[in-house]
Amino acid sequence: MRIALLGFMLESNGFAQPADEAEFRAKLYLEGEALLTDVRAPGSRDPGGIKGFVEVMDAQGPWTPVPLAITSAGASGPVEDGFFRRFLAHLEAGLRAALPLDGVYIESHGAATGTAEDDPEGILFTAVRDIVGPDVPIVSTLDLHANVSQTMVAKTDVLISYITNPHVDMRERGQDAARAMLELLAGLRTAKAFIKLPILPPSVSLLSDRGPYGEAIARGLEMQKDPAILNVSVLGNFSLGNGPKNGMSVIVTARGDQHAADTAAREIATTLWSQRHRLVANLTPIDTATQMLRAACDDPSHPALLFADVADNPGGGARGNTSAILKAFLDAGIDRTAFAIHFDPALAAEAHAKGVGARFAAHLNTAETHPDSAPLTASAQVMALSDGRILGRRGLLADRTLDCGPTAWLRLEDRIDVVFVSIRHQCMEPAMLEHLGIDLRHLRGLVVKSRGHFRAGFDDIFTDAQIIEVDSPGLVTPMLHRVPWTRLPRPIWPLDNVEWTAPDSVAVGS
Numbered sequence: 001m002r003i004a005l006l007g008f009m010l011e012s013n014g015f016a017q018p019a020d021e022a023e024f025r026a027k028l029y030l031e032g033e034a035l036l037t038d039v040r041a042p043g044s045r046d047p048g049g050i051k052g053f054v055e056v057m058d059a060q061g062p063w064t065p066v067p068l069a070i071t072s073a074g075a076s077g078p079v080e081d082g083f084f085r086r087f088l089a090h091l092e093a094g095l096r097a098a099l100p101l102d103g104v105y106i107e108s109h110g111a112a113t114g115t116a117e118d119d120p121e122g123i124l125f126t127a128v129r130d131i132v133g134p135d136v137p138i139v140s141t142l143d144l145h146a147n148v149s150q151t152m153v154a155k156t157d158v159l160i161s162y163i164t165n166p167h168v169d170m171r172e173r174g175q176d177a178a179r180a181m182l183e184l185l186a187g188l189r190t191a192k193a194f195i196k197l198p199i200l201p202p203s204v205s206l207l208s209d210r211g212p213y214g215e216a217i218a219r220g221l222e223m224q225k226d227p228a229i230l231n232v233s234v235l236g237n238f239s240l241g242n243g244p245k246n247g248m249s250v251i252v253t254a255r256g257d258q259h260a261a262d263t264a265a266r267e268i269a270t271t272l273w274s275q276r277h278r279l280v281a282n283l284t285p286i287d288t289a290t291q292m293l294r295a296a297c298d299d300p301s302h303p304a305l306l307f308a309d310v311a312d313n314p315g316g317g318a319r320g321n322t323s324a325i326l327k328a329f330l331d332a333g334i335d336r337t338a339f340a341i342h343f344d345p346a347l348a349a350e351a352h353a354k355g356v357g358a359r360f361a362a363h364l365n366t367a368e369t370h371p372d373s374a375p376l377t378a379s380a381q382v383m384a385l386s387d388g389r390i391l392g393r394r395g396l397l398a399d400r401t402l403d404c405g406p407t408a409w410l411r412l413e414d415r416i417d418v419v420f421v422s423i424r425h426q427c428m429e430p431a432m433l434e435h436l437g438i439d440l441r442h443l444r445g446l447v448v449k450s451r452g453h454f455r456a457g458f459d460d461i462f463t464d465a466q467i468i469e470v471d472s473p474g475l476v477t478p479m480l481h482r483v484p485w486t487r488l489p490r491p492i493w494p495l496d497n498v499e500w501t502a503p504d505s506v507a508v509g510s
């Protein structure tokens with residue numbers, strides 16, 4: 001069995017700067033044997049899909065993996081078209097050279113847009129199908145925030161999305177993909193149903209353990225106990241994509257039984273639609289958050305607080321360097337509080353040049369042009385420095401390595417600690433602070449630039465009741481009425497009044 005392995009992962013924020021080749025290569029680019037070596041070793045850089053896929057395939061017996069390439073820019077803007085075309089051509093050449101193939105696994109995010117294309121994944125899946133032909137199984141995993149097109153469903157045999165948010169199941173879904181591949185190789189033919197819902201949910205309403213979205217995922221898992229159903233994927237969409245693929249999606253893949261797929265998809269979509277009014281954001285204004293932290297600092301019996309700077313989450317393509325909360329906390333005299341992680345390569349480099357212990361006037365965001373990333377100046381002391389290579393210990397990054405580039409822990413105004421990094425990432429992993437020597441258990445406040453993945457990383461220190469989602473400026477604000485939408489399919493709820501019922505025809509052929 002010769003199975004090709006490849007990956008293209010990008011969550012495109014329609015309002016962020018394009019993701020170019022340099023950004024993809026800085027974040028993740030593995031090809032050939034190096035890809036296979038990575039996923040078979042501890043501390044893998046692969047997000048998890050290929051690792052899980054290879055684990056199951058290795059366990060079932062002899063096979064021939066054909067590792068082509070994977071690249072990921074995490075979340076950023078639309079993919080720059082020149083790089084997308086070059087990467088696609090590289091994969092196409094690799095596939096043609098590898099023929100004959102028995103199957104293809106694609107690790108995808110599914111919410112990419114491009115500077116020239118609305119549906120990069122649809123183009124990729126079509127290209128793969130055109131090369132391998134109609135009878136070779138193609139299986140892909142998708143992030144739970146994927147913006148799915150009809151083409152993506154049509155060109156693959158099964159799409160499998162994550163079911164946990166925070167995403168701690170990327171490897172397990174890769175394992176599911178391998179098990180589906182083995183069934184397809186044994187002769188299974190799938191029947192697929194796909195429903196697009198005109199719902200644009202605020203990002204913070206899509207946690208998988210609560211609310212209508214969690215209930216839909218739970219119902220899908222229940223349905224998968226029916227032998228007729230191979231997979232149920234309920235996709236929350238990435239609202240800030242601002243593209244024609246936006247909207248929540250339901251994909252049901254049955255073991256040949258089209259009626260079972262259609263019925264299951266209609267039930268989940270109809271229930272989600274009826275519960276959409278519960279998909280809401282309840283954010284705390286910055287001044288209220290400041291008062292809450294003031295109270296926690298004044299009263300040692302008060303639990304410490306974690307503030308999520310959800311709108312400036314680099315995991316949704318935000319800049320990762322807005323300073324509104326930091327300014328408010330500095331102005332209010334707050335102490336024993338840490339911020340992580342603030343993207344500012346120039347300041348990190350300056351701290352590295354000056355060395356540990358140095359004191360200087362830190363100028364934040366000197367290289368930034370976005371108005372949300374306001375400049376800020378504060379007295380600073382260099383507390384610790386690192387190369388930013390982190391081995392995660394919890395949640396999404398457990399046992400994975402991540403490169404934040406040259407990193408510096410600065411103490412501002414002798415009161416507030418900030419971790420500055422040189423590669424933009426969201427703060428979802430305690431090691432991002434701890435590797436520098438910051439003791440999270442002695443803080444009164446912690447501010448993380450993350451929408452929700454931090455919940456799986458800091459849950460041993462901060463309970464749900466200690467977490468505050470702050471209403472701050474940023475490119476991924478869940479306050480959807482403030483966003484200058486241009487390319488959404490309209491009408492879409494909650495921006496518009498929409499009448500909707502599940503369509504009569506939901507089956508997808510190939």
Ligand SMILES: [Zn+2]
Binds near residue numbers: 144
């Ligand atoms: Zn996601």
